[in-house]
Amino acid sequence: MEILSIKNLTKNYGRIRALNDVSFSVPAKTVFGILGPNGSGKTTLLGIIMDITKATAGTYTWEGEQIAANDLRKKIGTLLETPNFYHYLSAERNLKIAAAIKGRGEGDIEKVLKIVNLYQRKNSKFQTFSLGMKQRLAIAAALLGDPEILVFDEPTNGLDPAGIAEIRELIKVLHRQGKTIIMASHILDEVEKVCTHVAIIQKGVLKTVSSVSELMSTGAKDTGISVAIEISAADNTAVQNILKELNGVQSVTEVDNELHLICSENITGEMLNRFCFDNGVVLNKLMVKRKSLETRFLEITGKQSDK
Amino acid sequence: MNNLLKIEWLKLKNYTAFIVMTIFFLVGVFALNYIVYTVNKNIVRNVPGAGLVSFSPYNFPNTWQSTSYATGFILVLPALLLLMLFTNEYSFKTHRQNIIDGLSRQQFISIKFVMAFIFALVSTLLVFISALLFGLASGTSFSFQGIEYVGYFFLKALSYNLIAILFSVLVKRTGFAIGIFFIYLGAENIMSQLLNVLSIKLKNENKIDIGNIGDYLPMNAADSLLAFPDNPIKSMSKTIMPTDYTWVVFILAVVYLVVFYLWSRHKFINADL
Numbered sequence: 001m002e003i004l005s006i007k008n009l010t011k012n013y014g015r016i017r018a019l020n021d022v023s024f025s026v027p028a029k030t031v032f033g034i035l036g037p038n039g040s041g042k043t044t045l046l047g048i049i050m051d052i053t054k055a056t057a058g059t060y061t062w063e064g065e066q067i068a069a070n071d072l073r074k075k076i077g078t079l080l081e082t083p084n085f086y087h088y089l090s091a092e093r094n095l096k097i098a099a100a101i102k103g104r105g106e107g108d109i110e111k112v113l114k115i116v117n118l119y120q121r122k123n124s125k126f127q128t129f130s131l132g133m134k135q136r137l138a139i140a141a142a143l144l145g146d147p148e149i150l151v152f153d154e155p156t157n158g159l160d161p162a163g164i165a166e167i168r169e170l171i172k173v174l175h176r177q178g179k180t181i182i183m184a185s186h187i188l189d190e191v192e193k194v195c196t197h198v199a200i201i202q203k204g205v206l207k208t209v210s211s212v213s214e215l216m217s218t219g220a221k222d223t224g225i226s227v228a229i230e231i232s233a234a235d236n237t238a239v240q241n242i243l244k245e246l247n248g249v250q251s252v253t254e255v256d257n258e259l260h261l262i263c264s265e266n267i268t269g270e271m272l273n274r275f276c277f278d279n280g281v282v283l284n285k286l287m288v289k290r291k292s293l294e295t296r297f298l299e300i301t302g303k304q305s306d307k
Numbered sequence: 308m309n310n311l312l313k314i315e316w317l318k319l320k321n322y323t324a325f326i327v328m329t330i331f332f333l334v335g336v337f338a339l340n341y342i343v344y345t346v347n348k349n350i351v352r353n354v355p356g357a358g359l360v361s362f363s364p365y366n367f368p369n370t371w372q373s374t375s376y377a378t379g380f381i382l383v384l385p386a387l388l389l390l391m392l393f394t395n396e397y398s399f400k401t402h403r404q405n406i407i408d409g410l411s412r413q414q415f416i417s418i419k420f421v422m423a424f425i426f427a428l429v430s431t432l433l434v435f436i437s438a439l440l441f442g443l444a445s446g447t448s449f450s451f452q453g454i455e456y457v458g459y460f461f462l463k464a465l466s467y468n469l470i471a472i473l474f475s476v477l478v479k480r481t482g483f484a485i486g487i488f489f490i491y492l493g494a495e496n497i498m499s500q501l502l503n504v505l506s507i508k509l510k511n512e513n514k515i516d517i518g519n520i521g522d523y524l525p526m527n528a529a530d531s532l533l534a535f536p537d538n539p540i541k542s543m544s545k546t547i548m549p550t551d552y553t554w555v556v557f558i559l560a561v562v563y564l565v566v567f568y569l570w571s572r573h574k575f576i577n578a579d580l
Binding site: 047054080081084086088096 | 310313314317318321322323395399400401403404405406407408409410411412414577578579580
């Protein structure tokens with residue numbers, strides 16, 4: 001089941017095209033990362049699906065329903081860009097306003113303040129909070145009413161390392177509870193650790209969308225990226241000689257008694273092992289190198305910021 | 308609607324500017340009228356030759372008009388408060404959060420209009436009570452004659468409040484919005500005076516009497532419905548003044564209200580927030 005379906009979304013700010021014909025779907029019960037460099041259009045995209053920014057063209061539907069329907073937004077917990085609260089009101093009073101808008105009782109307020117470790121400061125005014133505390137309060141507001149869908153824009157922004165770890169753990173817990181989480185971030189490590197699916201946007205253009213494991217597995221078909229494999233055997237020279245017979249091996253380099261292979265996408269570890277064995281060589285090491293999301297991201301987007 | 312009012316009340320009740328300006332306005336309504344009442348009673352009437360202008364603004368039925376007119380000078384306070392409340396939403400970006408949390412844009416802007424209406428209604432109620440108290444204090448017999456001026460006061464209060472909302476939606480930043488609001492009021496006033504001089508010239512030199520043209524400007528339309536009660540001297544000058552087309556000014560004032568409302572609503576509903 002699809003929670004969100006986006007079709008051909010385009011947004012122009014004057015002559016600048018912030019989003020260009022973006023289409024993808026968010027499956028239910030996933031942690032869906034929207035990844036892109038600064039200025040790539042992530043926040044614009046989230047702004048459109050939350051009805052605070054008007055799309056120039058294209059449509060989106062939540063759970064199959066054409067939205068603009070504010071009633072549906074009441075069921076979504078959202079943290080967009082910076083935490084937005086009334087500076088002169090306490091944390092608790094700000095949450096009372098959010099709860100009243102969502103049509104929820106005030107029973108949840110204590111619970112969500114405890115989740116984000118702000119209960120002791122519930123009576124402090126928002127203007128006295130540090131950036132990290134403001135971010136925690138925004139997450140608390142998003143959790144009001146135990147929503148099935150959560151939308152987070154840079155959720156760990158402003159948090160200290162312990163806070164970042166807590167929020168990442170919280171997102172994992174929410175995912176295990178069966179909630180769908182849509183999360184924009186430019187922090188690759190965060191997306192890699194937390195997300196199950198990812199869409200990469202650059203300069204307003206959707207570059208790729210897939211599950212994180214698919215994206216990071218070597219040889220993704222969309223880019224034709226090669227596979228890196230490290231092997232070693234008792235006689236590396238013999239191995240080098242027989243590998244000349246194997247189609248798809250692009251290069252072999254010896255490094256510290258190991259052979260580093262770059263192969264085309266059709267070569268798998270299992271195939272390589274069998275080929276060597278059939279040719280009388282037993283490998284004592286074979287490791288298909290899994291690329292980090294950072295590597296994949298840079299391969300897909302290049303190294304430039306979108307600013 | 309009850310829930311929307313509850314949300315606005317949650318925003319308002321701990322806002323210091325709301326408390327301070329409400330106190331200023333409450334005290335201001337009674338203080339301002341008391342000053343005019345006292346000055347007239349103790350000073351103007353003791354001036355030699357004051358018999359010619361012997362006139363008691365707070366006697367019935369003048370009290371309705373006098374109180375409405377005098378209080379009109381501090382109507383800028385509730386308008387300013389509304390402007391600050393709305394532009395604060397832009398400054399804190401809470402308007403975005405309210406929409407994200409589930410208010411529709413229509414609901415968000417509508418409750419602001421309702422607040423403008425409530426502020427105008429409460430101001431008018433205060434004027435009614437003050438006029439009644441000063442009238443009763445004057446010792447003259449009660450009369451509802453001239454009560455329409457309290458209605459004109461409501462129209463003027465609503466005009467100020469709705470233009471404050473319009474400036475909030477258009478300008479968004481509190482400081483700029485307040486500055487532009489006052490500059491606009493001042494500029495329109497000057498323009499109105501110049502146009503009124505032109506109107507007198509047109510009437511007396513060209514025999515063209517189309518009323519006071521300055522009264523047809525957006526804020527002056529509602530303003531000009533509230534004049535101080537005519538005293539004998541002022542009445543004598545009427546022969547050279549253009550005709551007061553009260554009904555035209557009234558219709559224009561209502562039309563401007565509708566324009567302020569539709570313009571603000573259209574802008575808020577269709578803009579990126």
